[in-house]
Amino acid sequence: MPNHYQILIIGGGTGGIMTAAQLIKQKELTDIAIIEPADTHYYQPAWTLVGAGTYNYARTARPMGSVIPGKTAWIQDRATGFDPENNTVHTGSSGDITYDYLVVAPGLAYDFSLVPGLGDAIDKGVVCSVYTDPEHTWRVIKNFQGGTALFTQPTTPIKCGGAPQKIMYLAESHWANEGMRDRVEVVFATSGTIIFGIKQIAKTLMEVVDRKDINLRFGYQLTRVDGPNRIAWYRFADHMKEYNHKDVRTETDGDLTGIHYDMLHTAPPSVAPAFVRSSSLANAKGWVDVDKHTLQHTRYTNVFSLGDVAGVPTAKTGAAIRKQVPVIVDNLHRLIQHERMGNMSYNGYSSCPLVTDYGQMVLAEFDYDNNFTPDPKLKQMLIKDSSKEHFRLWLLKKYMLPYMYWNQMLKGQEV
Template sequence: MATHYQILIIGGGTAGVMTAAQLLKIKKSRKIAIIEPADTHYYQPAWTLVGAGTYDYEKTGKPMAEVMPDGAKWIKDKATAFDPENNSVSTASSGKITYDYLIVAPGLAYDFSLVPGLGNAIDKGVVCSNYTDPKHTWDVIKNFKGGTALFTQPTTPIKCGGAPQKIMYLAESHWAKSETRSKTNIVFATAGSVIFGVKEIAKTLMEVVDRKDINLRFGYQLKKVDGANKIAWYSYAEHEKEINHKSIKIEKDGDLTGVHYDMLHTAPPSVSPEFVRKSTLVNDAGWLDVDKNTMQHNKYANIFGLGDVAGLPTAKTGAAIRKQVPVAVDNLELLIKHDKIGSKSYNGYSSCPLVTDYGKMVLAEFDYDNNFTPDPKLKSLFISDSSKEHWRLWMLKKYGLPYLYWNKMLKGKDV
């Protein structure tokens, strides 16, 4: 006999914990369970700072048991399959679990097969990623003695699209304190055609790129990595643009262009978790098929999805989740009480704190249309224009946001 819950949540990350906490605030006696296999809950936005040697990795994690909301049952297990017609989820070891309402928020997964060679090279030697092992990133940066420092990213959606360039700006600052910088070419190769999609932010970042003399290569699609020979292989369109051109060692192999590197930082290629991807719940791109304004599933009315797994045309960030959760909770409440959802709507808000130096940051806040939408609360920090570099924004990133995360967001409080 399957165990039954009124509300079943898949995922004990930011979205799952925050949603459970808000639902239990409204009604304590609810039967809610969260399926989550991990022992530790990480505050991943701080991993950029860990990779730059300015934040303690140990402080980015807490035992999962500590962050689970009072009143929610933690099922320490993996979800393995959906049966939405019968309101049931299969698990690795707890059998089937049934529900009245389901919230799907397991985050995303990494698929290294999409960039052959990267899986074997990552987190070893001079290849690093703040997404997978930020402590190794710091080791690579502090031990780097010059050459070509290549910062890049895959063509898939990734967590926090700005993260691959934040660590580059911090690495440049670190190297500038020694002889290393004068012996280094810093290259940023990206498949995009702009440094950032919000024009006010892009303007500032291009000034940062010029100040730091970083070679930008647009239109570069990462195809494979040859770890043994330290070459990253790309395809790119002929209209590809370069800013601050640097002469670096390049080679050709058919249609591919190889960039030789002496260190490489990248984000891993990202997809939805396999059990989601193989289900009937996804869109054509393989992400959870939800309405972009209500967070309700487009086919199954009693299923909601949010966070990184959701197929939404906005950046996958914790800040996005902060605005998605109240919408999903409100709509779910009305669905339970009145069998219809309300008028609360998510506008695609996301935010990317772009650290540009030790002690400087720009805060990119934007919606589905890439409109720059700064939070009015920033005025209380005496920040009149968050598209410009500011030390107070750095303080917000390093101290303010982690505090708000652990003490407010995860406890279901409005922030």
């Protein structure tokens, strides 16, 4: 195996595979390698649907070797560190790999130490997460007999910030369909102060909350989980607001408030991987320090980053990656060919497909300035306003997006 490549990519997730595929298909570059230890590539956006019993988990997985583009070397190993002054990446067992250009896209990592007790409780008993085990999540929802159903999230950045809401809306629908909704109190406790940052989307979601009779507790910062006693402990600010109060069992411990739950769904606290956080590539918060428009590193001009690990102020979603990849591909190609950057600029686009019911979805698309930026192509689906619930948006989420992902995005096509 060579130890030097023109372009070295860290990460075989959406960002890494799409970047390699577009470089090969569109720019005809071939001296490319991907460092990725995993055997399996997952389409994680469908895991919320798996957690609601409406998508087959097996369909979200494919062998890693089947999605890594042809003409790309696969180094099945783990990156362990960087030496950007010498254009070198250290690996677990393959030695040092050198490069002319580096793309950093390993995704994020989970750090359960940030919420003590959660690591011991998650994916066991009545505690679940579509982020880590969507099949267990469906078992918990399906077997739930009533009581307080608590949906929450940590204060750290997470993949797809809307997912904790999506699974809550679907779970509520399932319980209603089973005729047991009157035995359930649904609570959403979040550290945020509003339900969503885009005004048009927030208006629709508050209508959904009213329809589903959900208790929103804003300003709740999850601090620890007591699994044996089924208590989630929170600290909240003075500006804490509550919407549609529910009489659920709580208790206090100093300045903390504990909510007793009969089932708990949360996202795991998320950080950049340790080998990124400890490197000279990281910013003060541990994410890769890149220009938010060019995605080029602020100090090392031959280093780029995208996806969840990039230190840009937008939501960490596959949709964001879809718009980031062409910018990096164009810049890399122009640097190689002309030793100068291109003119393409990433405007912070991201989107969150917010499933609100079985057969209903809202599509939040936005940029760095939180402008609502719906895709004009939605009109071809006869969708006039994607900030409203629509059956055709559900079809997009469940059928069209997975097809586009496997057959177009990972194959080097721009969509």
